[in-house]
Amino acid sequence: MTTDQHNPDAESLFTTALRLARANPNGFLTTQDGLGAHTRLVEHVCVDDDGSVWIGTSPRSRKATDVAQRPRVTYAIEDRGAGAYTVFSGQARIEDGLQERLSHWKDSFAAFFPAGPDGDDYVLLRLRPDRIELMDFSRRVHPEPFGLVPAVIERRGARWERTPADRRA
Helix, strand or coil: CCCCCCCCHHHHHHHHHHHHHHCCCEEEEEECCCCCEEEEEEEEEEEECCCEEEEEECCCHHHHHHHHHEEEEEEEEEEEEHHHEEEEEEEEEECCCHHHHHCCCCCCHHHCCCCCCCCCCCCEEEEEEEEEEEHHHHHHHHCCCCCCCCEEEECCCEEEEEEEECCCC
C-alpha cells in the first residue's frame, strides 16, 4: 500500500471506499428499465470485505423488477461532513435464500416487512461492484486537476486496479 496521500494505490482507495460506505448506511441506488433510470434513497444492510453491498427490499418492488431485467446498477454514498463520496457500480442480483435473509436482517425492517426475514415479501439485492469512484477531501483523495474528477478503481479478477476517470474534452 502506497503512503503517498496524493496518489494512493488501488488497495488504499478500496479500503477508503469500504470505510466510507460502512460509516454511512444510506445511499442512492440507480437502476434501469426500458424507459430510463430510477434513483431512490435506500439503506444498505452491510458491505462485505469484497465490496458487495446488501440492500433489503420486496421482491415486488420496482428496484427488484429492474434488477431482474437489467442487473447493472449504481449505488452512490455521501459523507457530507468529510466532503467525500463513493459510487459502487456493477452487477446486482436478487438473493432470496433463507440463510441470507436471516443473516441480513435488521429489526428496524419489521415496519416494512411485518412477516420478518422468513416472510415472502423480503429479499436482498446484492451489488458486487466492478468499478468504484471515490473523492474524499478529508483524506486528500482528489486527483488532479484538483477535485474535477474522482479516483477510480476497477476490479480485474481478484484485484482492484486504478484506472483514469472519464473526462470530457
